[in-house]
Amino acid sequence: MSSLNIVATGKSTLLRGFPVSLKLEKPADIATVADVKAALAAKFPQLYVERQKLSLKGETKALNDDAILATTGIRDGGELVVKDLGPQVSWRTVFVTEYAGPLVIHPILYHLPKVFYRGSVQHSQLQKYVYAMVILHFAKRELESIYVHRFSHATMPLRNIFKNSLHYHILSGLFLAYPIYGPKYAANSPYIRGTLRSNPQFLWICASIWLFAELSNLSTHLTLRNLRPPGSTKRAIPHGYGFGLVSCPNYFFESVAWAAVAYMSGSWAAWLFWGVSTAQMMNWAAKKQRAYKKDFGKEYPRQRKAMIPFLF
Known part of the structure; x- marks a missing residue:
């Protein structure tokens, strides 16, 4: 005693x-x-x-x-x-809450154009692609939050759930959904009709890059999960696909996925969300790399960049 x-x-x-x-x-x-x-x-x-x-x-x-x-x-x-x-709240609860916003907001604006745009909208192939990509992305994030991620800390301050949700509910929710499902991007719009953004091959190429990035992101999340036994806060040096070049390939691949959405649509809102998200992920990646180097010292591969291969 x-x-x-x-x-x-x-x-x-x-x-x-x-x-x-x-x-x-x-x-x-x-x-x-x-x-x-x-x-x-x-x-x-x-x-x-x-x-x-x-x-x-x-x-x-x-x-x-x-x-x-x-x-x-x-x-x-x-x-x-x-x-x-x-007051504290679990990390899992925060993630599930913040990703739920776009999963609610996008279907509402996509399927109820008469409410928000005061008229019907004949959805273009571009709008259909973006809608599917956004819904699949956030559905994947929800499933990862529930079944894949293992957290080194059980909780975070309750106030963070509001700050984090604001980012996703507003930037990738309302700000992205409202303009992109509107008349400007509709099938009969001059912005779409007869342009590259109505070209099936262009849409397919962008969607293929997005799918590659999403699957690569999932692969890195599974690698990180397998480093930490259930109920453990153990840290280890990650190796394998993506980790040979950067410390946080999951962030890099997520940035690539959103860049594909932004380039395909040309939407200022998509580029805004990509820019803010990428800047935030670069900040997180730099902090994680410093933590890796502090924890593992000379054992940690010195050639790795934080997030962007060969650059950052």
Whole structure:
């Protein structure tokens, strides 16, 4: 058995009773940070494990749940700092929610033109292709979120569900769907009739590039899934298709898929979503590559770019 002094940082009302003395059933040389979180949650049920961030006094970096107290410098009677991270929601819930937006918005605008465009729209082959590609993309993302992805963290702050959903519901939902299913892109529109965008071969080539990118993206997601056993937060260096050139080929292939949609349609909204999404994925890829290099050091392949082969 061991005891710890837990002090609080931040202005959360859940931390008004701190500092507290906490008793652990295990000695400090075998007790983990996860044991401390569990004991805190038992004492303060509203401060459930996922809401807690534990760190050493004078530091802001969170301690890993599997870290043994003694190895972090904490002995019997030592002190840890807790911060309330606020209400949490599972990563899976966030992903399912954000991808559901386009799956609802696109069918509504596509199938109810009289409501939104004040008249009927004879859909062109281009509109049919884009509609199918968008629906299949987000249906794939939903299935991946439920059956493929394994997450290193169980939850994220609840506020993120609104921020993330805004990106998908607005940019790839309303902003993309409204103009592209309207009269400008209809079968009898001068923008479509007799142009490259009515050419079946052009549409087929763009759709083929999109399909290649989507299947490649799925392949990399399966590779990442197989690196992490169920219920584990284990990290390993990914290898195989796509990973020989970049650290995050899943992001690269997703960018290619949306570029195919944007180029095929010529829609400013599609290009806007592609640009914003690609910039965000490049930022994520850079962070993930830094994390890989930090975790694996010289073992990590130095020639890999973060996301775009040979460039970035």
